[in-house]
Amino acid sequence: MTSPRSEHPHPAIAVRFVWIVAVLVAATLAVAWVTQATRSRIARNEDARMMQSLAQVLPPGSFDNQPDQDRYFVTDAALGADEPLAVYRARRGGLPVAVVVTVVARQGYVGPIRLLVALEPAGRILGVHLLAHRETPGVGDRIEPAHSGLLQAFVGHSLADPPPAGWAVRRAGGAFDQVTGATVTSRAVVNAVREAAAWFEAHRDEVFTRPAA
Secondary structure (H helix, E strand, O other): OOOOOOOOOOHHHHHHHHHHHHHHHHHHHHHHHHHHHHHHHHHHHHHHHHHHHHHOOOOOOOOOOOOOOOEEEEOOHHHOOOOOEEEEEEEEOOEEEEEEEEEEEOOOOOOOEEEEEEEOOOOOEEEEEEEEOOOOOOOHHHHOOOOOOOOHHHOOOEOOEOOHHHOOEHHHOOOEOOOOOOHHHHHHHHHHHHHHHHHHHHHHHHHOOOOOO
């Protein structure tokens, strides 16, 4: 008569199984930790780059908060994109001193042109910074500050100055010089800056009161 087979696994097999499970759990935790650490490092690098970009359009010493953290996101076709775009607030002593609007010029010669437009609470433009573009090297990329003064030309203007007809390149009867050989790109930038100023004018009362996100 044969004895019944034991219902309990061999101790060595049980130990091996426990070790395998432990190794899998440890590997999963290690991957999760590395992934989180990488994401955190990427986020810190992005924040640092954004602060550098904001520093290009905000006067030094004019604010004492962290504009890259005091922000919220809007999805508004008036700003040239169907995706959420960031609006940054600069404050000093808790009082608003500037807003920086992200705007996309969709009429670039090659593709969209992403800009930051900084404005005083009264609507005067403090600066315009080029975040990203895909314009043709040697032609459309002449809008970059190293090649032309187009972006600097907006400083001091507002939605009402110049009047509506002036918000165009000189070739079209406007107030802004187009970059030689890059009229389409120049026109796209002028339109985008005006759209940012118009958006701020329409949302001025809520810009500095919305919760940060």
